[in-house]
Amino acid sequence: MLSLSLIFLLAGFTQGVSGFGAGLVAMPLLTMLIGIKAAVPLSMLNGLIITASLSLQLKSHVDSKKILPLLIGSVPGIVFGAVLLKKLDADLLQLGLGVFIASYGVYSLCVRPLPQSLGSTWGYVAGFFTGIISSVFSAGGPPAVIYVSRTNWRKDEIKATLSVFFFTSGIITAIGHAANGLTTMTTLQQFVGTGPMTLIGVLSGSLLYRRIKHQTYITIMLCLLIMMGVTMIYFAGKRLPGQG
Numbered sequence: 001m002l003s004l005s006l007i008f009l010l011a012g013f014t015q016g017v018s019g020f021g022a023g024l025v026a027m028p029l030l031t032m033l034i035g036i037k038a039a040v041p042l043s044m045l046n047g048l049i050i051t052a053s054l055s056l057q058l059k060s061h062v063d064s065k066k067i068l069p070l071l072i073g074s075v076p077g078i079v080f081g082a083v084l085l086k087k088l089d090a091d092l093l094q095l096g097l098g099v100f101i102a103s104y105g106v107y108s109l110c111v112r113p114l115p116q117s118l119g120s121t122w123g124y125v126a127g128f129f130t131g132i133i134s135s136v137f138s139a140g141g142p143p144a145v146i147y148v149s150r151t152n153w154r155k156d157e158i159k160a161t162l163s164v165f166f167f168t169s170g171i172i173t174a175i176g177h178a179a180n181g182l183t184t185m186t187t188l189q190q191f192v193g194t195g196p197m198t199l200i201g202v203l204s205g206s207l208l209y210r211r212i213k214h215q216t217y218i219t220i221m222l223c224l225l226i227m228m229g230v231t232m233i234y235f236a237g238k239r240l241p242g243q244g
Contacts, residue, residue, distance in 0.1 A: 003033060004190060005197040008046050012198040014224075015050050016205020017212070019159035020141045020166065021224045022050050024231060038187060041177040044170060045191045046198045051167035053202050058160035066153070066161045069123025070130065070144055071168060077131020094236035097133065101142045102229025105222045108149070122147060134169065141166070142228060145221060155217045159209070 007029045011022040023043055030039035055062070126147035133143065144165060148158045177183045212220070 001190070001193045004030070004042075005194045007033075008194045008198040009201040011043075011046070012050050012201025012203075013205040013208075014201075016054070016202040016207075017209050018205075018217075018220050018224055019054065019162040020145055020221075021228070022047055023141070024224060024228050028231065034190075037182065038184075038190075041174070041183045041187050042190050042194070044174050044177060045183070045187070046194060048167065048170050048174060049195055049198045050202045051163050051170055053199060054159065054163035054206070055167050057206055058156055058163060061154075061156040061160040062164055063157065063161070065120070066123070066157065067164050067168075069120045070127035070147075070161070070165045073124035073127025074131035074134070074169060077128040078134060079131075080128075081132035081134065091236045094232050097142075098229045098232030098234075098236060100229070101146075102226050102233065104146060105226035105229060108222050109219065109226075130169075134173070142225060145225060149218055149221050149225075155212075155214045158217075 007026050008022075011026040014025050015022040026043050026046070027039060030043060033039075034042070126143045129143040130141070141162075144162060148161055151158070153161070174183070209217070
């Protein structure tokens with residue numbers, strides 16, 4: 001239990017600073033300890049602690065006009081992703097997605113495109129692709145993160161939007177896990193044991209976040225996107241035929 005708690009301490013700290021990325025930290029380590037089927041629902045439950053905490057901390061910066069396009073767009077994306085998963089090779093999709101995400105992160109760090117006043121249409125588009133990726137890979141954060149990183153919103157507005165969006169979609173996903181029997185009594189026991197460390201992690205990360213300037217915050221987000229893309233490339237490549 002100590003190892004699991006330390007993992008979620010680090011995961012909570014990461015998302016406390018950046019507004020996303022807990023799964024990027026937790027999932028590779030959890031799968032080595034308890035396997036993917038146990039790791040996914042446990043990570044999702046602890047993710048609810050993280051996003052609920054951040055949503056409460058930033059409640060004065062929550063704007064439904066910013067969040068609703070992402071949520072509404074994600075619903076058809078989830079349905080379309082389920083269909084896509086049945087017809088296409090998920091590993092090739094993940095490989096291509098990883099290349100795109102990592103390339104976007106590197107490009108944005110090098111070129112530094114100026115923030116834009118993006119219309120809500122792009123929110124629906126980002127939500128749609130977030131839904132697809134969530135359905136196929138259980139990791140739908142990148143499109144939403146890319147979208148908010150290009151806006152001219154303040155860092156508190158960005159983090160609040162991501163937190164409420166991920167919290168809402170996380171509840172839906174957690175219900176789905178429970179309904180399909182993925183959330184077991186062992187999962188709940190592990191959740192009770194790791195939850196306090198997750199909360200300590202996210203609160204500690206939030207303290208550091210308050211000291212970070214806006215541009216530094218965007219840089220952290222882009223670096224995490226690159227890490228996420230590289231991680232997806234690595235694991236997809238390992239599963240492709242002829243690979244280790």
